[in-house]
Amino acid sequence: MRHLRVGVAILTMGNRPAELRALLDSVAKQDLRPAHIVVIGNGSPLPPLPHGAVGVELSENLGVSGGRNVALDELRKLGDVDVVVDLDDDGLLISPDVFSRLAELHTRDPELGIVSFRIADERGRTQRRHVPRLRAGDPARGGLVTTFLGGGHSLSVPMLDRIGGWPDDFFYAHEETDLAWRALDDGWHIRYAPELVLQHPYTSPTRHAVYHRMVARNRVWLAKRHLPAVLVPLYLGVWAALTAVRSPTAAGLRAWAAGFAEGVRTPCGRRRPLRWRTVWRMTRLGRPPVI
Template sequence: MRRGRDAEHPGGGRESAGAGRPAPDEAREARSRAIPRRRGEGLAGDSPRAQASRLIGVEERNPCSRPEPKVTFVVATRNRERYLPGCLESIERQAYPNRELIVVDDASTDGTREVVSSVSPSAILLSSPKQLGIGGAYELGLARAGGEIVVILDDDAYLTDTGSTHLIARRFTEVDDLGILCFHVEAPDGTTRAKENVRRDKQVPQREEEIAYFLSGACAIRLSALRRIGGFPLDFEVAATELDVSFRLLESGYRILFAPYIRVVHLDVATEEKETRREFYLVRNNIWLAARYLPFPFAQVRTLLWLGWGMISGLRSGNLAQALRGGADGLARWAELRGEGWTVSSATIARMNALSGRTWY
């Protein structure tokens, strides 16, 4: 059995997991830079099936119209040897030759390495001896990415169609200011769970449209755009990572598009650690978001709302201590985060609200 190319990550931890947040002056400079122009027609008038057919049809009529850009798949995993094969197999089945796969093993103690070697022997396997959290694991993989287009999939999710990568690459080639393409995520029974709906009004878009939020475990990212805004947050571990990136991406002038023609099935396998600390991460991280990005008085109002939500949710779930700790940790860094220089403009807040974005939760 041939192993993938292993690269031991010696440092572990947040500092060694890729680029951090830009300094305040760099953040202000990033917001003032020229934004790429849009080009290419949108697909808003078509159904999901028609959108996919139209994109494929154009390529079939013009097979040599442009070179295929390299696409990098990044899968971060931890102790999911039972579910990881389905994810990797869906990537291996993609009918797109110019691609690579990077699997980040976030300090697993099961047979993750053997699964990768068996299912995807040509994958780049990056192993961290220390648990990095979701942002750190992503950044470790992104640091090795060879493609400008990066597809991120949860380790318990899989692409349903073999032509998905082809459609993803074409859309990024057409739309210059496209920062993130968010996929349509479904449960195994074909339904859309509320927490995986990208709109505040819970309406699943049936056509490609601009949105203000994305799902990090089912999306494609323009790597240069992510680097420009400082990458994924390394201090969140879990919860609200996507909203943190969304604030910075939209403030810098990029767009997030929902692509109903790219479908992903997500098993959404819960872990004991995630469930027992759910209130802690949600309360702490959302208070940090308020302090870091929202202007007065929205920052103060959102902070109070999440403190109240944490108390109610903690009482209902029996995790009140976790909610209280999350609130305390969130408030402890409030002044520090407020001074980072990433407070978004009122125009960005209005834009997110107009797009039914998750400004408040």
Template sequence: MPDPRIDVVVLTMNDRPSEEAAAQETLLAQAGVDVRVCVVGNGCEPQIVPPGALTVSLSKNLGIPGGRNAGAGALGREPDPAEWLFFLDNDASFPRTDVLARLIAEAQKRPRAAYVQPRLTGPDDVTTPRRWVPRLRASRPERPGTITTMTEGVVLVRREAFDAVGGWPAEFFLYHEGLQLAWQCWSAGWNGWYAAGIRMHHPLTSPARHALFHRLAARNRIWVAYRNLPAALIPLYLTAWTTITLTRAVRSGGVSETLRGIREGWTSRHRQDRHPMSWHTVWRLTRVGRPPII
């Protein structure tokens, strides 16, 4: 039986040459899979490209979801696109040579899983910040199970589901695009799986290091709610989220930018493409422990 084929998208701005070279080295070492790679230069010409890989050079920075869509689109236009897509941060790495093969095996056992998420750890293979655990009860990152969101930078996605829901939300530019994609997959009848026994490595960086973090995270959270939730749940979800977010911002900084993002998200919400999930989907999310009000 031939090895399963997988298309891998790597997004770059040529800003992490050593990390990117290491990431690609571990990618090319993956065994038991037939890998095709597309390196997308987000506003640049990619400088580190594996032999035989496709390249896409975007004339400007489209943001992370827009850049990933460009890579997935380029691979999809190739003859016989793979059934599986893998999105790889250019500073993430595979600690073993069987990671992709094991992720596909997990997905094949779960035909309704639109995406399969490995456990993301620091380079020590142990430390998993709470924000990298794609479910509630994040204190036990080693526990696998059904999930309703994802960690976007290292995730396996079924091409059929990705294309059916329109891919990543390019308008978001950065932050919460994984929640949007996951909720759209759930609305379409799919689900997600956290394969906690399969690890990926990533530097232990904070998203707050980006100047746009507080504003875009706040704006996009409102967009996600308005795009996806039934009208009755939007005020419940946003009240809970705003309380938590502003409390954190008061403690650690970013209040003014968070308020700016809330204002921007609220005033622009009607320009979003609204496709509210059914109450049946709300029940499905609630049943697996993540009701869409928190």
């Protein structure tokens, strides 16, 4: 049985040239050679790239969603790709068999739409927020889940052909959840595979200046786009309570409230509520779409 053809997509803002080069070196060492590698300069020029990598320099920063959609379009133009692997530009593949094991997972399960890697720092530690399920005590426990990690994952091209790509308007925050919910509602599986590791420096999401506003706005957009009407106030109420309990700074709370209001008053794209059987499926997987 042939291996599936892997295409690699990497976004960069031009501020991590050494890390990007190390990542590309780790991609080159994979025992399953990728069919294509696309590097997007998201509003920035690109450093010199190794032979075989295609660079695209965007005149403006389109965010995570917009940049990844450009990468998808470029990979489609190049052709011969069955699976797209998205990688953070400051990540590192520490094992040479990540792509071959990934291809085996997708080959064994034709309904596998998304595989989420495990994100670990240089000491092998995985932050709780990097485990894509509620019970995060054991980051080495894999299985079917309801969302995935943006820093390292694979996407089935046949799945993308059916459900579409990333939500452009989200820019940053919750774009993975939006795509995951559409995949689940179309019948695809999402698997957390902790044996596939992307080494990544320890970080906090609040390092991004727009974090609180984007998180709140996009959370509202998720609810408006995808949840059955009866679940919208429950979902948003739970997350408002969690935000208050976690007590960010006063400035963070003001930014969160502004983002929430922006999400309520602004359009969010086409509304297509999850089917109730999808809600039940997510509940059985341990994460109903209310938290």
